[in-house]
Amino acid sequence: MQRALGEIEAFVHGLDRSIEDERRRLAREVHDQLGQLLTALKMMVHRALQGAPGREQDWPQIEAVLGEGIATVRRISAALRPPLLDDLGLEAALGLAGRQFAERTGLACEVALVDAGQLSADQANQLYRIAQEALTNVARHAQARRVRVEGVAVDGEYRLAVEDDGVGMAPQARSSLGLLSMRERAALAGGELHVGSGAGGGVRIEARVPLIATGGGGG
Ligand SMILES: Nc1ncnc2c1ncn2[C@@H]1O[C@H](COP(=O)(O)OP(=O)(O)OP(=O)(O)O)[C@@H](O)[C@H]1O
Ligand SMILES: [Mg+2]
Structure with a gap:
């Protein structure tokens, strides 16, 4: 405690x-x-x-x-300028962040988000910041060539992942403020952060946050 x-x-x-x-x-x-x-x-x-x-x-x-x-x-x-999140929504805002990231770093950055409209404004904001820090980490630590940001609703939760094809997390890597803040943000959004390996051996950061059912699908 x-x-x-x-x-x-x-x-x-x-x-x-x-x-x-x-x-x-x-x-x-x-x-x-x-x-x-x-x-x-x-x-x-x-x-x-x-x-x-x-x-x-x-x-x-x-x-x-x-x-x-x-x-x-x-x-x-x-x-x-505050993030364009409020105006554009998470999908477009992260799309823009991804393009700017690619321009700045020269890495190939693909952003593929769907279903983000189901997130609350606060959750979208937390996920945006998580993706930002994950991308910063890719640029700083991963020695990657490509990075992919993907988001999808699955089984009542939203999953936002940032996966790179870099060197992976060194065994002696120590969590600093970045990972700590990503965890805190995932928790603030009601969910949690998973740090693992990507298919290509790089790092995969995945935030999972619960979607609040919005009373009945019709109309
Ligand atoms: N995508 C990545 N690829 C390889 N190593 C990574 C990656 N992301 C994080 N790491 C490792 O995990 C460590 C912790 O990341 P964290 O973001 O907490 O700290 P940091 O980036 O070193 O500093 P800061 O507090 O400024 O974010 C990093 O120092 C790095 O060794
Ligand atoms: Mg960091």
């Missing part, structure tokens, strides 16, 4: 800390990246406006710096 409480406390602390870390990272990015870019731009435009002979070559550089600024703003606002 004491240990379980301790673990929950560590989990909550960890969440707080990761939110704090993320805010710090974004603040740094706004300050260092955007601040610097805008300062540089101001100087370049100032010089170019003075029309000093030979300063025409500044314009392509100004254009490049502006492009960088736009990309930075996109990155920061994407990180700040």
